[in-house]
Amino acid sequence: MAxxxxxxGPVLVARKWVDRRPTVDLLTGEVSTDPRSSGASEADEAAxxxxxxxxxxxxxxxxxxxxxxxxxxxVLRPALAAGAGGAVRIDLTSPPGHLAGGAPSSRAVASAxxxxxxxxxxxxxxxxxxxLDRGSGAVPAFLAGELGAAQGLGxxxxxxxxxxxxxxxxxxxxxxxxxxxxxxxxxWVCSVEGGTARLRRAELAGVLAAGRAPVEVVTAETSxxxxxxxxxxxxxxxxTHLLTGPDPTADARHRILALTGALVERTPPLTLTLGPGEGxxxxxxxxxxxxxxxxxxxx
Amino acid sequence: MAEEFxxxxxxxxxxxxxxxxxxxxxxxxxxxxxxxxxxxxxxxxGGVIYPRILDGLIPNWWEEAPVQRWVTRRATMVLTGTQSLxxxxxxxxWGRPPYNGATAYRPDFDAWLAGKAVEAGAVLACETxxxxxxxxxxxxxxxxxxxxxxxxxxGARLVIACDGVNSLLAKEAGIYGKADPHHFxxxxxxxxxxxxxxxxxxxxxxxxxxxxxEIVGCTEGVAGGGFLYTNRETVSVGVVLHLPxxxxxxxxxxxxxxxxxxxxxxxxxxxxxxxxxxxxxxxxEGGWVMLPGLVADGMLVAGDAAxxxxxxxxxxxxxxxxxxxxMAAGETAxxxxxxxxxxxxxxxxxxxxxxxxxxxxxxxxxxxAPHLMLSDRVQHRYPQMICNLTEAMFTVTNPEPxxxxxxxxxxxxxxAGVRLxxxxxxxxxxxxxxx
Ligand SMILES: Cc1cc2nc3c(=O)[nH]c(=O)nc-3n(C[C@H](O)[C@H](O)[C@H](O)COP(=O)(O)OP(=O)(O)OC[C@H]3O[C@@H](n4cnc5c(N)ncnc54)[C@H](O)[C@@H]3O)c2cc1C
Numbered sequence: 001m002a003x004x005x006x007x008x009g010p011v012l013v014a015r016k017w018v019d020r021r022p023t024v025d026l027l028t029g030e031v032s033t034d035p036r037s038s039g040a041s042e043a044d045e046a047a048x049x050x051x052x053x054x055x056x057x058x059x060x061x062x063x064x065x066x067x068x069x070x071x072x073x074x075v076l077r078p079a080l081a082a083g084a085g086g087a088v089r090i091d092l093t094s095p096p097g098h099l100a101g102g103a104p105s106s107r108a109v110a111s112a113x114x115x116x117x118x119x120x121x122x123x124x125x126x127x128x129x130x131x132l133d134r135g136s137g138a139v140p141a142f143l144a145g146e147l148g149a150a151q152g153l154g155x156x157x158x159x160x161x162x163x164x165x166x167x168x169x170x171x172x173x174x175x176x177x178x179x180x181x182x183x184x185x186x187x188w189v190c191s192v193e194g195g196t197a198r199l200r201r202a203e204l205a206g207v208l209a210a211g212r213a214p215v216e217v218v219t220a221e222t223s224x225x226x227x228x229x230x231x232x233x234x235x236x237x238x239x240t241h242l243l244t245g246p247d248p249t250a251d252a253r254h255r256i257l258a259l260t261g262a263l264v265e266r267t268p269p270l271t272l273t274l275g276p277g278e279g280x281x282x283x284x285x286x287x288x289x290x291x292x293x294x295x296x297x298x299x
Numbered sequence: 300m301a302e303e304f305x306x307x308x309x310x311x312x313x314x315x316x317x318x319x320x321x322x323x324x325x326x327x328x329x330x331x332x333x334x335x336x337x338x339x340x341x342x343x344x345g346g347v348i349y350p351r352i353l354d355g356l357i358p359n360w361w362e363e364a365p366v367q368r369w370v371t372r373r374a375t376m377v378l379t380g381t382q383s384l385x386x387x388x389x390x391x392x393w394g395r396p397p398y399n400g401a402t403a404y405r406p407d408f409d410a411w412l413a414g415k416a417v418e419a420g421a422v423l424a425c426e427t428x429x430x431x432x433x434x435x436x437x438x439x440x441x442x443x444x445x446x447x448x449x450x451x452x453x454g455a456r457l458v459i460a461c462d463g464v465n466s467l468l469a470k471e472a473g474i475y476g477k478a479d480p481h482h483f484x485x486x487x488x489x490x491x492x493x494x495x496x497x498x499x500x501x502x503x504x505x506x507x508x509x510x511x512x513e514i515v516g517c518t519e520g521v522a523g524g525g526f527l528y529t530n531r532e533t534v535s536v537g538v539v540l541h542l543p544x545x546x547x548x549x550x551x552x553x554x555x556x557x558x559x560x561x562x563x564x565x566x567x568x569x570x571x572x573x574x575x576x577x578x579x580x581x582x583x584e585g586g587w588v589m590l591p592g593l594v595a596d597g598m599l600v601a602g603d604a605a606x607x608x609x610x611x612x613x614x615x616x617x618x619x620x621x622x623x624x625x626m627a628a629g630e631t632a633x634x635x636x637x638x639x640x641x642x643x644x645x646x647x648x649x650x651x652x653x654x655x656x657x658x659x660x661x662x663x664x665x666x667x668a669p670h671l672m673l674s675d676r677v678q679h680r681y682p683q684m685i686c687n688l689t690e691a692m693f694t695v696t697n698p699e700p701x702x703x704x705x706x707x708x709x710x711x712x713x714x715a716g717v718r719l720x721x722x723x724x725x726x727x728x729x730x731x732x733x734x
Binding site: 035036201202203204205207208211212 | 301302330336337340406410422423424426427446448449450451452453
């Protein structure tokens with residue numbers, strides 16, 4: 001007996017939650033977010049609308065997913081209200097020894113999304129091509145890599161084949177006003193441009209139900225390599241140096257000169273033209289010479 | 300019909316959230332509709348809340364309410380272009396629990412209060428505007444609301460309209476007669492950012508303390524008044540302008556604010572402030588004389604929707620009146636739902652509740668205040684007269700001997716074009732109003 005086709009599963013719509021006006025405590029470096037100033041990008045809104053349209057044509061469900069703290073559910077509730085059948089929030093935790101608080105890498109987010117897609121049996125993923133914080137835009141590509149899926153990135157239009165669930169034509173911009181046409185079959189990961197579809201106004205029943213609907217929370221580790229930035233999430237504090245005070249018997253002018261270092265001969269600024277590797281070595285050498293690397297924390 | 304609730308509350312301002320909180324706590328199913336993206340997003344006011352009305356509803360509210368500063372300094376100023384007279388009161392008592400007034404941002408305060416209603420079980424639907432009523436008084440009563448969403452009808456045994464000034468729902472229910480623009484003022488304000496330390500130095504405040512200045516004579520000849528309040532890192536400076544006079548003057552509200560900010564008394568207090576917000580809103584200034592019927596079959600009206608904002612010159616209190624009336628509406632609704640009588644007569648207890656507490660008691664007592672405060676003499680003659688009188692009393696004109704206060708008053712009244720009989724009558728009227 002031939003194996004039955006499991007079908008493409010629900011359309012998974014990934015939505016990036018961003019707080020446009022987070023507050024940073026200048027003393028502790030702690031970042032606090034506010035659901036009132038956060039949301040999803042226009043491209044993510046368009047992706048949700050395309051997801052709902054495709055799902056409507058093929059008679060499948062839509063699963064909205066985001067990665068972030070509980071406040072990030074602010075981008076899932078409107079998706080539920082608009083017609084998504086389920087919502088998942090991925091709580092990304094940092095593995096021990098990792099930098100807490102830094103943004104997880106695109107690869108880490110993609111592998112967490114891939115996990116949700118596999119669990120839900122989804123072979124169709126839609127994202128916006130640009131997030132509100134103008135991130136790297138690399139998540140869809142990493143996700144396609146993780147899922148071994150076809151990629152259609154930066155799309156401007158999608159045309160589902162009503163007879164073959166999961167199959168669609170897709171268009172994206174090329175230079176000179178030309179378009180590239182793609183034919184996609186599941187599994188695929190697509191990202192769409194903002195403004196290509198306007199998110200429908202949710203029905204009242206959907207809005208009322210969305211406020212009470214459960215959001216599934218899954219925990220995933222940011223297992224990918226640590227992002228290069230930020231190297232440290234606390235506030236920058238220069239190292240303390242022990243300075244010997246000026247000679248107390250000197251007059252006020254000399255004490256101020258000694259304290260400020262004015263009129264003292266110093267190494268003039270140096271401009272060097274070096275390759276990246278040599279440049280890094282030279283910077284480390286200078287830091288070492290100035291006593292800024294006492295414990296040699298940086299390899 | 301999207302869903303049926305015991306009660307639909309329209310508007311998640313202070314009135315609506317207070318009503319929804321009372322009902323949800325009592326176990327009723329409540330839907331709280333808000334047209335803005337979140338409660339408070341659409342709402343503006345001057346800046347001072349008197350939240351003692353919350354004592355019974357949210358014990359120790361001061362430990363969690365999103366307050367900017369506790370008002371410990373309250374000043375009433377009379378300004379002319381070049382003079383000012385200020386009655387300035389300060390007390391440390393207002394800086395300690397249970398406090399008196401607090402400056403707060405409405406997007407913070409309203410969202411906090413609505414959050415309490417949601418915690419208690421109310422269903423909040425934002426970005427949803429009620430566009431009309433289902434049913435009508437006398438024809439089986441009001442049975443819910445229509446909204447601007449697809450499939451947007453919500454059924455309810457009772458509707459509480461808390462949709463603010465110029466309530467379209469109250470009008471549709473026939474609760475209001477024809478609107479009279481003389482009963483409305485336009486409030487406009489600028490929020491100016493300044494470092495906390497600068498605000499504290501300029502206004503003479505400690506870290507969490509705030510100041511509240513009410514000002515007469517700063518509105519470029521348009522009847523109204525001004526205000527200046529301190530938040531943690533901003534000050535709110537604005538004006539309240541009598542609508543028909545503003546229209547007749549052909550002046551823009553922001554021009555009037557600009558001239559107030561340029562006044563030599565105000566300028567040093569706001570200097571260097573960076574404009575972070577400009578907003579404007581109507582105020583149902585008429586108070587008692589514009590009070591509508593407060594109920595219809597299947598409907599109660601609370602807060603500004605029922606014109607319950609108290610605008611009585613030295614007092615501009617709306618948020619506490621909104622909360623007080625919202626709570627009373629919630630309690631009345633509970634009673635009516637339990638007795639099964641939501642007709643207008645079944646809701647008559649609402650007015651009694653409001654008369655039995657500060658809401659209608661204060662309105663009744665101060666019913667002459669809006670008219671007095673917006674009168675020609677108070678607005679256009681007395682500020683100059685009072686400042687001139689004060690200046691004359693404190694100007695030493697030796698070798699001339701000092702004149703008595705009455706002599707100065709006679710001279711300055713004549714200069715201001717005020718007859719002594721009018722002055723006496725206005726004084727008596729002020730005593731009757733505020734006494
Ligand atoms: C310039 C100015 C200064 C003021 N200063 C002070 C002050 O310092 N202290 C003070 O206590 N009071 C002050 N007030 C008065 C105070 O703001 C109001 O009295 C108070 O906000 C009334 O509360 P409310 O809940 O009745 O109405 P609102 O606060 O107006 O709330 C109404 C809510 O209903 C929503 N809504 C409206 N229509 C609909 C609809 N059709 N469907 C769904 N939602 C809807 C609105 O978005 C809003 O959230 C001031 C007012 C102004 C304009």
